Amino acid sequence: MEIGVDYLAWLAVLIPILSSPVPLILRKYGSRVVELFSIVSGLVTLGVSTMLILEYLGLGEERVVCPSIWPGVFSAAPFIKAELFVDFLSALMVFIVSFIGFLVIVFSLGYMHGDEGYGRYYAFILLFIGGMLGVVLAGNLVLLYLFWEIVGLCSCSLIAHWYDKPEASRAGIKAFIVTRVGDAMLLVGIALAYLNTGTLSYSQLPEAFARLPSSTLTLILLLSLGGAIGKSAQLPLHVWLPDAMEGPTTVSALIHAATMVKAGVYLVARLETLTVFYGHIASHSVFPFLETTAIIGAITALVAATMAVVSNDIKRVLAYSTISQLGYMFLGLGLAGFVESTHALFSGLYHLSSHAFFKALLFLSAGSIIHALETRDMRLMGGLWKRMPITSIGLLIGGLSLMGIPPLNGFWSKDAIIHLSMEALGENPLLAILSLTGALLTALYTARMFYYTILRPETDYVAKHHPHEAPIVMALPLIILSAMCFLSPISFMYISKALPEIGEIPLFHVEAITLITSLTMIGIGLGIFYSSYYIKSPSDIMKYKTVVVLRKVLEKGYYFDDFYNKVIVGGVVYGLAFILKVVDRALDGLNMGLALLTLALSAIAKGLDILIDRINDVIAISAIRAGLWMTKSHTGKIARYLTAFTLGLIIMLIIVVYGW
């Protein structure tokens, strides 16, 4: 039997999901069995995903709708059809998710070895991968939302993996709650889409969207964008991602590189393909959606980069960098409203692909360092170059790609976004300014990270800990990911051919002006770094009051958390307290009124009660007296019998006579 795209797509989703409970069952046989099973499951998922992509590309079709392999499943409800959808976008995401997911599982063999909660960890990792594959392969918005929630649940559980640490459990809950804000908006968007189009299937939505009034469609898209903003940690819902660093670093790598945050970008890209590409809706019809996406992306790219500059926690630096890079992706996708939409989609997805590999590399490298030094504070690190060469090279390659240094993948993809933002300069100069400034800051914080970890001399802390290179199971993913930082554009090119408009765009083409501008910005960033850390020392810079204030603002993350805690949460709490007080008083009054009413009623009831009692007594006593009176006549004497008999007969005769 030939296994087609539909079977492979379902297998790709179901294998990790169905195998996710197995680690919990196998726990009693020891960690090695669990690890082996997880590796095999991850590898099979990767194999099936690769086969799916190859099969899809071999078909030569733009879109493939995969109906349920069990006909009839969920077919009763029109909006909850179990169907999958394979196109260029989902194929790309499937590759990233399964590939990085597998490498993360391999890396976890070393990183999580000896952890008590290994069964739970691998169970959620597999479910996480399966959930994300479900998100990217779902054939309708309801199915997407179901998998979207699975991803959210897994991220919350994995962030709080070490739940005995209060920060970890708090971070897990925070991630869940903050993303819920966006999820609620997405759900409303989906509901609106169904109410207005009567379908949620990707195969029918493009035509249905095309028939909608522009305002309705924009509203649906903006609400869905809310969901993407929450999931992809874009401003102002970014606050959960830095805190999510409390989870295992492998989880961070998975969240940042392949799953969770990428789901938001995927959603925006999916909505864009459904409207602009498959629905052939003119981009100006959905311009508010695209513009909002671009602006939020650009602002996020810059703001997150500024916060990364002052952070001393290596994972937080990488977290902010993720937020910033996701901002670039949003910017790239949103630029469809300003420039050629195919180029915009291409740039956003290209950067998504590149970022997946270099960010996974960075996180796993950082994980290797944390594993060796048992700290995330960069100020305690230094001189790791000699002690951990492979990890250092991985960090370096990942960092350079993040900065956008040629010929690494980050350079090509980020340059494509910056180039498009510069093309849109005439319509919205802010986008180019923000993206270029972001590139400057990216260079600055990445170089700062290099400085603290690799470049500067070894610290006492490092000397005391005697860090050594990661074991082979941890080093191998780093080597592979390092290679992918050079090669990922090729894989992207291969998959993008499925969508001819995108496949035709040259991958390694750079405009001279863009190259010069972006490299200049990177140079400035590096120059600032050099002057701050080599010409002067950081303590010298800190003498400037403005720098101190600025640093504090940045360290506090622009007081977003404080704002949420004090204004939003506090406001809500105060508001609720106020309402409760008002309600309390109202209830007091009501209670008083009710009490008086009850008293009055009880008085009436008592009166009635007495009356009814009396009536009852009268009836009962009368009945008994009547009975007694009647039985009194029962003397047992035949004369009495005769009297009664005669009486009865007389009564009857009277009735008969009266009847005459």
Next chain:
Amino acid sequence: MDGGQILLEIMLQISIFFIAAGVLYSTKSVLGKKGSLIVCALTYIASYIIFYDLFREVYRAPGYTLGFGVKGLGGDAILLNIMTLYVALMGIFISNMIMFHAILFEKQPNTLTYASMLAAAGSTLGVFYSNNLIMIAIFWEALVVSIVGILYDRDYATSTEAVIKMLFMSLLGSTMFFLGIGLLYVSVAQIVPTLASLNLSTLTDILGSVDEVGADIALLSLAFMVSGIGVEVGLAPFHMWLPDVYSGTRACSAAFVFSLEDTAGLWLLLRVLSAYSRVPIGPVFYALTPAFVILAVFSVLSISIGELSALSQNAIRRLLGYSSIADAGYVLLLISYIVYSKTNIFTGAGMVYAAPAAYFIVFSIMSLTTSLALMGVMEEVGIKSLDTIRGAVARVPLLTLLLLISILSVAGVPPLSGFIAKLMMLSFLTASREVVSILLAITATLFFVVCAAYMLRVVQRATLEKSEKMEREEICVTPLVPLIVLVSIIVLAGCVPTLFIPPIP
């Protein structure tokens, strides 16, 4: 089977009882307890086989009734009809169980009593099958004589007095009944100048066509009929002898008499009085015929006197006696509505209306009779009244359980058959949604509550209250077996009533 064979079979069924009675009485010194039991068992088994055959014949034959001409008795003297057969079978079955209980319970066999019981059963069958008022009167007299033999017990001090009272009142009742028959004949003979005019299957139509004078005389006959049958079944105010007899004789004898006399009497009441539904007399009140008024007044009188008098009773046997008076009143209430609605319930679609009446008669009598017989056993351990029944559940648990089930059935507690009987009766009364029937239903419901009140008082005393004497009493279970069968049927007929209502073809 042709009509002659059926008539022969019916006569055989009646005769068996009389023959067996003769055998028992003549061999009283030879047959002991076991011998008496075997003779009785064989008699009843033979009777049941004939019942089976008659049921088959009734279902096989077209129409609903079968009549057979017997010269000299005025046409169709015997009537076969599903509901009559059903009530007869159930009456005989109840009496059968009570008789077995009596034989097993009595320490010394009393063959005179047993022979009288069998003769009473045969006479009752005669009353059930008779289709002519003359034949009914003859069999009824035979029944009264048999009852005298049952109730008389020289070892039981008060039984002689009770028998004299009963005999006196029965004679009075019979006189009234005969007087009623005579007046009725005077009324209808102008249309059909033979005894055939006293035939129940034609009486309704004949009474519907009498002239004004004939109608007046017919109404007078109704008054005498009601008083005559009323004495036998204990309708107020002709009831006064009944509680005295109930409490003045052995409980099992009283229960036996009650099971036959009341079943036959109430069914006879239904058959005879419903014939008056078409008497063409102008209304007493708007749309109310004198026949209806007489029946309604006396039914309410019986119900109220029966239930209210029971309320103030301390002796449980007397309490049950008054309750039976009320039950007779409820049946009269049903009859009054049948007369009001001018429905002939023994032919055609009207047969359906006989079902609730039949079920009510059978199961109210079964519940009361069982309670009465159980009280007889209880009296052996000194439990006679509401004062002495306290804590009975601890002393005689099985007996108390059986008594409580049968008493709760009398009280109309679901899911027992007494409840279904009352429910069917109320459904029957309220089905037509007429003001008169609703008023009758309301009256009945009010007194159902009174009935529940005094019956639950017995339950409360027996289960919740304690007495000084709480030791467990030893009781022989064997005599209770027939009563356990009756109690089981009371429960089963409540849970699955359709099993105990014969399908009407």
